[in-house]
Amino acid sequence: xxxxxxxxxxxxxxxxxxxxxxxxxxxxxxxxxxxxxxxxxxxxxxxxxxxxxxxxxxxxxxxxxxxxxxxxxxxxxxxxxxxxxxxxxxxxxxxxxxxxxxxxxxxxxxxxxxxxxxxxxxxxxxxxxxxxxxxxxxxxxxxxxxxxxxxxxxxxxxxxxxxxxxxxxxxxxxxxxxxxxxxxxxxxxxxxxxxxxxxxxxxxxxxxxxxxxxxxxxxxxxxxxxxxxxxxxxxxxxxxxxxxxxxxxxxxxxxxxxxxxxxxxxxxxxxxxxxxxxxxxxxxxxxxxxxxxxxxxxxxxxxxxxxxxxxxxxxxxxxxxxxxxxxxxxxxxxxxxxxxxxxxxxxxxxxxxxxxxxxxxxxxxxxxxxxxxxxxxxxxxxxxx
Ligand code: COA
Numbered sequence: 001x002x003x004x005x006x007x008x009x010x011x012x013x014x015x016x017x018x019x020x021x022x023x024x025x026x027x028x029x030x031x032x033x034x035x036x037x038x039x040x041x042x043x044x045x046x047x048x049x050x051x052x053x054x055x056x057x058x059x060x061x062x063x064x065x066x067x068x069x070x071x072x073x074x075x076x077x078x079x080x081x082x083x084x085x086x087x088x089x090x091x092x093x094x095x096x097x098x099x100x101x102x103x104x105x106x107x108x109x110x111x112x113x114x115x116x117x118x119x120x121x122x123x124x125x126x127x128x129x130x131x132x133x134x135x136x137x138x139x140x141x142x143x144x145x146x147x148x149x150x151x152x153x154x155x156x157x158x159x160x161x162x163x164x165x166x167x168x169x170x171x172x173x174x175x176x177x178x179x180x181x182x183x184x185x186x187x188x189x190x191x192x193x194x195x196x197x198x199x200x201x202x203x204x205x206x207x208x209x210x211x212x213x214x215x216x217x218x219x220x221x222x223x224x225x226x227x228x229x230x231x232x233x234x235x236x237x238x239x240x241x242x243x244x245x246x247x248x249x250x251x252x253x254x255x256x257x258x259x260x261x262x263x264x265x266x267x268x269x270x271x272x273x274x275x276x277x278x279x280x281x282x283x284x285x286x287x288x289x290x291x292x293x294x295x296x297x298x299x300x301x302x303x304x305x306x307x308x309x310x311x312x313x314x315x316x317x318x319x320x321x322x323x324x325x326x327x328x329x330x331x332x333x334x335x336x337x338x339x340x341x342x343x344x345x346x347x348x349x350x351x352x353x354x355x356x357x358x359x360x361x362x363x364x365x366x367x368x369x370x371x372x373x374x375x376x377x378x379x380x381x382x383x384x385x
Contacts, residue, residue: 111305153273207310264291
């Protein structure tokens with residue numbers, strides 16, 4: 001039985017800043033941010049948005065027919081809103097899903113959407129008529145005036161995993177690799193991540209090479225068997241570091257095609273920033289909307305989560321993929337509102353975060369369909385507008 005991604009959609013916040021403005025405010029050469037890091041714009045999160053509203057926004061773009069058949073909802077995130085309750089239960093209500101459903105949350109930094117996808121394959125293999133909804137939703141938050149501020153971002157990707165998938169059939173061979181290291185983490189008392197950025201970059205490339213080479217050993221495949229290799233993108237330059245580590249100075253047509261398709265993967269990410277769990281899958285949509293790929297070809301995917309865990313796996317592109325990947329994102333993202341750095345800093349500081357007191361936000365300032373209205377009696381209040 002073929003199992004994989006049947007539909008895939010994306011949502012982010014309605015607000016952004018430009019890296020030119022951020023560089024100006026932080027007194028940094030803009031080329032460091034735009035070329036050295038590889039970002040143009042960054043999604044900014046108003047206090048009326050969190051992973052629940054972003055996840056609901058992404059999933060509401062899936063077809064009603066696929067949603068009706070969902071037996072399990074898995075939300076992959078490292079920006080959880082409760083230490084106990086699964087965020088997916090709020091999303092389940094906002095989407096109006098059937099009560100006869102299983103809902104859980106997974107966590108392992110930016111990696112856990114890939115674990116969720118692999119778990120979903122198992123569920124579908126045992127129950128072929130069921131769909132699993134995987135939502136990867138996160139807010140990448142490092143702090144104002146930190147070196148990693150330029151690598152913030154936010155958004156969610158929603159995927160239906162089913163039999164006879166119309167986007168990407170997932171192949172059986174995958175290689176996961178895990179080591180207990182401290183390259184990026186967020187203690188329970190902190191809303192901002194701690195990161196050893198340069199170390200993290202090295203571990204990422206090392207894990208990519210380890211998992212890719214083992215995959216090649218197990219399958220007997222080579223570079224020429226891939227139309228594209230796509231990467232988790234905490235910032236777009238990171239994907240280049242990964243691919244450069246493999247290709248080095250290879251100038252063959254196969255290597256050039258992989259470089260061009262990496263550029264296609266990076267296009268949307270440059271406009272949004274880091275999604276943590278969703279970054280690899282936003283990269284997949286960006287590749288499919290902007291790249292040189294043909295049904296029947298193989299795409300290799302490298303997923304990475306600090307802490308650290310990597311997985312390399314592959315899928316075969318399906319004939320009807322163009323109709324199952326949502327609207328053209330580069331066009332859609334043009335409709336967002338640009339903020340000044342002062343407005344961004346205010347929104348950054350206005351997040352609900354770890355506050356305990358009751359609060360009601362002005363939801364009229366947020367044009368999104370799903371909003372966080374506030375908090376009353378230690379309970380978050382969500383609404384569909
Ligand atoms: N023009 C062009 N490029 C420039 C430049 C300029 N004026 N100034 C600097 N650069 C380049 C540097 O050469 C460097 O490129 P390289 O990485 O290819 O060597 C890049 O910009 C970054 O410069 P650097 O001095 O290393 O930046 P930094 O000390 O501020 O740290 C990160 C950058 C990425 C380490 C930091 O933003 C971070 O920690 N980010 C989070 C890391 C992360 O996401 N980790 C999780 C991995 S999954």
